[in-house]
Amino acid sequence: MPKTVLVTGASRGIGAAIARRFAQEGYQVALNFCQNQSAAQALAGALAAQGHKALPFQADVADRAQVHNMMQRIEYHLGPVDVLVNNAGIAQQKLFCDLTAQDWQRMVAVNLTGPFNCCQEVLPGMIERQCGKIVNLSSIWGLVGASCEVHYSAVKAGVIGLTRALAKEMGPSHIQVNCVAPGVVDTDMNALLDEDTLSILKDETPLGMLGQPEDIAQAVYFLASPAADFITGQVLSPNGGFVI
Template sequence: MSKRTVLITGSSRGIGAAAARRFAQEGWGVGLHCHTDLARAQALAQELRALGGPVGLYPGDVAERAQVDQVMEGFLQDFGHLDVLVCNAGLARQELFTDISLDSWRQMLGVNLDGVFHCCQAALPHMISRKAGKIITLSSMWGQVGASCEVAYSAAKAGVIGLTRALAKEVGPSGITVNCVAPGVIDTAMNGALSPETRAALAEETPLERLGTPEDVAQAIWFLASPAGDFFTGQVLAPNGGFII
């Protein structure tokens, strides 16, 4: 049987990098994607190749359909088939709703929601032809309940959940599952601008009394990708430490 393969968008750091390591440790062929941090992605590719499995690197902007098509083309050329697509690339920004410019709004939805749309559309013809495949999207707990001063981000991430649920119904008869992971407050660069006081307050507000790690989220992604997740579709897994219940 050919090696299982995964393509992970936004995998140069944080949750994406942790997920890539998890799949590589299991012997999968791993496609890394990045947009702005090519050097970090190249270092991760080198690290994963040391584990013995095939690794490919495919730069591009998920908000641009032509670039997503190139990423998918390159991946399929190198690996031959795609078993799991992880739509992880994301952008976060805090600003008052009345201060959001149209460009900022479009950028937030372009990366966080349009990017998922582009990646799914690029991958699905291949998966449908094989009658097999798994798509795992990344939302956020703010996509479930909304966050003050993060209206654009919350709207985009809520859209990811809606896309996931609807697409799961549409492609289920083709043997394809579509699920979502909605993390809580995770200790990544995306939250790196938070002050120590804010981080401590968020940890205290979390019933498990700590911030999540990228590895916590990678485990949820791995569960859905593994045989243990075969009968899950249209679901939202929420590794958030109990922050929202």
């Protein structure tokens, strides 16, 4: 029976590229989305047209009840989740002193509580089966911090801490938990940056280019593949040399 991967935030950008990468390897793909139903359905249709099995599932990962219901629907339609990719996330640029309590709480809810919710929902089954892979998406800003993105940097650092601690706890159950911390990637999220800022970021990258969603998808798939069976609790950062 084909394995099943759940990719959160799969309707566009890095999430969509990750979904396509796993589909190419024969996985059944659960495409989680929060709001962009049309994009998720379009991706599912495109993958189906290529002979892959992919279904969209709506849930706000910050809401535990929605995540629980989503997991039940995934298991009914696709079977148990073998690989969880916690990709869903939001970003915001704002001076620290201008951040509101709501800004902070929503950032924590989606980017840190979201992975917590999804991990807690899939792990009982993985522990019972004594196998499973979890790949969490952090950021280079979780490694080194970013001015005007304090709340984003804080939660992405939290994802790294969650990954390392959970890897130790899940190791005896033969479950690998790893993290990918992308550099500056050419996505809709970064399309909000002006051309001058993007040019500066490109110049500051030793390889002289921005990453593509497919670059991140390759790293995620590697950590979920049998080639990484002896790797756990690690942070892989495809960033073109931006952070070394």
